[in-house]
Amino acid sequence: QSALTQPASVSGSPGQSITISCTGTSSDVGGYNYVSWYQQHPGKAPKLMIYDVSNRPSGVSNRFSGSKSGNTASLTISGLQAEDEADYYCSSYTSSSTLGPIVVFGGGTKLTVL
């Protein structure tokens, strides 16, 4: 069981918008603005899409955006494109232990573009 809770799957049609949620606790998502999101295509390494809740690294499309409310963070993808079909993982710093782990992941969400 993952420390952060994500829906197992979401889907949308090209051009639509979808939102993936990531729920944690006050020791991780709710307590700090250190939520990040990763995109992973089959057989590939994860790629950073959003960091510090809502910041995009250079080169990431502005169709990807992040937000947070309380213990739940969200990734929104607007103008869905076929290449967005992938697994998405959220991650957060956690203060639950001073000896580790220092970061926790969600279980991942499979995005299907219909």
Next chain:
Amino acid sequence: EVQLVESGGGLVQPGGSLRLSCAASGFTFSSYEMNWVRQAPGKGLEWVSYISSSGSTIYYADSVKGRFTISRDNAKNSLYLQMNSLRAEDTAVYYCARDRGDYVWGSYRLYYFDYWGQGTLVTVSS
């Protein structure tokens, strides 16, 4: 261009050992904290271990504590993971990942992983 290239994976029997390596290039390796993150087949990501830029501070996930040892050689721009007493549940693709974070009140706050290697598969089976 930042590059992280893992090696050393393979098939090992339960109870055996394996040493993974990660060769870094395209950045000043000695200035960055590094991690190992794994992914079991068909499963999600699991953080395994962290090492500070100097190697003086190390953290482990509870699932590997006492069995795995992370280390680095800044002169060789390399990160390592010594894995002992391997179990079937350690079967996974192991990624090395560079992170961005900061020390606050003596503890490290890992903000995010900005670069990942392509991964190396470790299979523990008899």
